[in-house]
Amino acid sequence: xxxxxxxxxxxxxxxxxxxxxxxxxxxxxxxxxxxxxxxxxxxxxxxxxxxxxxxxxxxxxxxxxxxxxxxxxxxxxxxxxxxxxxxxxxxxxxxxxxxxxxxxxxxxxxxxxxxxxxxxxxxxxxxxxxxxxxxxxxxxxxxxxxxxxxxxxxxxxxxxxxxxxxxxxxxxxxxxxxxxxxxxxxxxxxxxxxxxxxxxxxxxxxxxxxxxxxxxxxxxxxxxxxxxxxxxxxxxxxxxxxxxxxxxxxxxxxxxxxxxxxxxxxxxxxxxxxxxxxxxxxxxxxxxxxxxxxxxxxxxxxxxxxxxxxxxxxxxxxxxxxxxxxxxxxxxxxxxxxxxxxxxxxxxxxxxxxxxxxxxxxxxx
Ligand SMILES: *Cc1c(COP(=O)(O)O)cnc(C)c1O
Numbered sequence: 001x002x003x004x005x006x007x008x009x010x011x012x013x014x015x016x017x018x019x020x021x022x023x024x025x026x027x028x029x030x031x032x033x034x035x036x037x038x039x040x041x042x043x044x045x046x047x048x049x050x051x052x053x054x055x056x057x058x059x060x061x062x063x064x065x066x067x068x069x070x071x072x073x074x075x076x077x078x079x080x081x082x083x084x085x086x087x088x089x090x091x092x093x094x095x096x097x098x099x100x101x102x103x104x105x106x107x108x109x110x111x112x113x114x115x116x117x118x119x120x121x122x123x124x125x126x127x128x129x130x131x132x133x134x135x136x137x138x139x140x141x142x143x144x145x146x147x148x149x150x151x152x153x154x155x156x157x158x159x160x161x162x163x164x165x166x167x168x169x170x171x172x173x174x175x176x177x178x179x180x181x182x183x184x185x186x187x188x189x190x191x192x193x194x195x196x197x198x199x200x201x202x203x204x205x206x207x208x209x210x211x212x213x214x215x216x217x218x219x220x221x222x223x224x225x226x227x228x229x230x231x232x233x234x235x236x237x238x239x240x241x242x243x244x245x246x247x248x249x250x251x252x253x254x255x256x257x258x259x260x261x262x263x264x265x266x267x268x269x270x271x272x273x274x275x276x277x278x279x280x281x282x283x284x285x286x287x288x289x290x291x292x293x294x295x296x297x298x299x300x301x302x303x304x305x306x307x308x309x310x311x312x313x314x315x316x317x318x319x320x321x322x323x324x325x326x327x328x329x330x331x332x333x334x335x336x337x338x339x340x341x342x343x344x345x346x347x348x349x350x351x352x353x354x355x356x357x358x359x360x361x362x363x364x365x
Contacts, residue, residue: 006118007043007054009126014038014058020133027136030172032312033144037131041123041168044152045113051166054119056126059169069151069161076206077106078148080311082173083128083364085135085142086352091128091364094311094350096121098268103147106203111160112149120147123168128364136172140347144173144312176313181343183319183335184308186226186241187219188291190324194242194263196232201239201263208265212242224322226308230291231263237288239263241308244316245270248289249282249305249338250297259286269309269346272360276342294321298328305336315343 017038018026026035036059043054070076079099084092097117104114124145128135135143147168151161175181192215194208195201201208212227219227226244231237239258240246245267248256255277260266277284297303298321306318317335321328330336348354349361 006122007051009041009122010053010055010057012055012057013130023134027134027141027172028138030136030141030174032173032176033171035172037127037134037143037170037172039127039130040170041127041166043115043119043123043166045164045166047162051113051115051119054123056130062165062167064152065154067154067156069153069155072156073151073158074205074207074210075110075112075151075161075164076148077103077110077112077150078146078204078206079103080204081124081145081147082142082311082350083124083135083145083170084350084352085137088352090352091132091135092350092352093124093362093364095268095272095360096124096362098271099147102204102266102268103149106205107149109200109203110205112151112164115149115166119166123147123166125364127168127170131170134170134172136174138174141172141174142350144171145169146171173312176316181317181335181340183317183330183333184225185223185320185322186228186308186318187215187222187224188228188230188321188323189215189218190230190235191215192218192229193232193235194229194239197261197263199232199263202260202265204265209242216242219322222322228321231288236290236292238291238294240265244308244310244313246318247273247277247307247309248294248297248303249277249307249336251302251304253281254283254285256285256287256289258289267310269311269314272346272358273309273315273342275358276345280338280341282338295328298330304331305339306330307336307339307342314346315339 040059100117100120149166153161153163317339319333
């Protein structure tokens with residue numbers, strides 16, 4: 001896919017963008033995911049033309065035939081990433097090629113066409129450049145980018161669709177959790193699982209999220225902010241949250257994160273934190289960790305810190321673990337030192353205030 005020829009993007013600027021005073025007022029407190037910029041990028045696919053009709057245009061509803069395959073069989077994938085505006089006005093992305101590659105890994109699993117990496121990158125550059133004034137400046141804020149692709153073909157038979165649309169929208173965001181870095185309480189789902197072996201757990205596809213919403217709501221009913229999913233077979237091994245990976249940090253200077261065996265989403269934050277923890281001198285093991293061990297280690301005080309991670313919420317400490325059979329607290333229920341340090345370090349790299357020894361940051365010029 002890498003050598004596909006670059007196609008030209010048509011530029012259709014918004015005839016009536018949001019006035020700058022209204023925009024700046026909205027940017028003062030953007031929240032998460034409900035404020036959108038003026039433009040979007042779309043690229044169409046069909047077997048005859050390949051990827052074609054690429055354009056940057058006003059963000060607007062997308063006309064869709066009611067028989068469009070995505071509405072019936074959920075052929076849809078997405079990515080989530082952020083663009084950061086530095087003090088010196090540099091705009092930076094964090095490991096964006098990893099998102100391009102993961103989008104294509106998801107595409108293969110969902111029988112969808114791969115998008116050439118350079119088209120993905122160009123879509124990011126174009127939208128960010130055009131909507132640059134939408135980048136929030138407040139501490140901890142960024143421009144959340146949502147690339148996604150879905151089946152548009154009007155056909156009710158069951159087979160991979162022939163027509164798709166890739167789309168990129170952008171949303172200025174503050175912190176994901178209203179509480180900022182306060183520890184979250186998690187609910188362990190015993191009745192529902194998110195992904196099974198051989199299923200789509202490693203693909204970033206809407207269906208995994210659809211499956212997680214009811215258990216997420218159960219967690220919220222029980223006073224928690226997030227739900228933890230266990231493996232589908234033994235209902236014993238801790239996997240991840242609906243949109244974040246998990247890390248367990250022990251007193252003896254080691255850490256565990258569940259292994260990528262196909263039921264867990266390979267988070268780019270997860271991968272970055274494995275490397276950062278190793279540089280901190282921790283021994284990181286990617287190995288299965290059971291709910292019973294989690295409970296026992298927390299009670300004994302062997303488990304000292306616990307956090308979830310992902311692009312949206314960065315590094316989020318876990319305060320307590322709750323379920324039908326009770327509750328246990330992690331450490332003293334507060335934010336662990338290492339958790340805070342990793343969060344600060346990662347944000348520092350992303351915001352250009354800390355060294356970037358791995359070359360993870362890609363500056364937009
Ligand atoms: C996106 C996602 C993550 C986090 O991935 P990052 O690349 O770190 O943002 C974790 N779990 C699930 C299920 C996800 O969809």
